[in-house]
Amino acid sequence: MKASPADQKTLLTLQSIDTGVQRTTHRAANLPEAARISELQREIEGVRLRRLEKVGVRDDARTELGRIESDVAVVEARIKRDDARLLQSTSVKDVEALQSELASLKTRQNNLEEIELNVMQRVEDAEEAVAQVDAERAGLQELLDEVAAKRDAQLVELDAERTRLTADRDSLTPGIPEDLLALYEQRRARGGIGAALFRAGTCGACKMSLTGNDLQAVRSAPSEDVVQCPECSAIVVRTDESGLI
Known part of the structure; x- marks a missing residue:
């Protein structure tokens, strides 16, 4: 799947919102x-x-x-x-x-x-x-x-x-491509986190540090490619903070 870097980055904002909803729901119940x-x-x-x-x-x-x-x-x-x-x-x-x-x-x-x-x-x-x-x-x-x-x-x-x-x-959500949003929702339903920032070789969702071929695959993937973490399958969003250059 392909999506513009801007659309992929929007997923980070969406994930932040969803995390906030989960947090408030959990707090209300506990x-x-x-x-x-x-x-x-x-x-x-x-x-x-x-x-x-x-x-x-x-x-x-x-x-x-x-x-x-x-x-x-x-x-x-x-x-x-x-x-x-x-x-x-x-x-x-x-x-x-x-x-x-x-x-x-x-x-x-x-x-x-x-x-x-x-x-x-x-x-x-x-x-x-x-x-x-x-x-x-x-x-x-x-x-x-x-x-x-x-x-x-x-x-x-x-x-x-x-x-x-x-x-x-x-x-x-209306500004996010349907297929990208659907993948995000699918990933989020499985693990609670649909998308996370990739930074310093580490997936922000599962906190696993990638090495070797896995890291190289993320580094070499075109910016339009929607990349998923090989450990948790969350969408890893690459930005200037990712340190891949």
């Missing part, structure tokens, strides 16, 4: 913020599970406290009732029975109130534990939002760069 977001999401999920556990403990304590408060209310009501009956009773036997029952009820009341205080402390501790987990989750969520915002901003920038490069490519 932003460090994406990995950090996944890490934070895992941490938040762990906190969510711990919160469920803490809430379970708190709710159990609240249920127990409600039951004890109900028992205390029942005992207090019975004490109040017996006190009223004691004031109205004229029977010695009834008075003794009521006094005995009141003594038992007050003992029960004291025991229940002591238990109630202990359970109230458990409820308070459990609520504090839930609050601490909520604070931890809120902090992680805030950090996640910040990282996600940074990721999104970078994606916008990369998308804008990719759009610009694509526009540059669209304006450049």
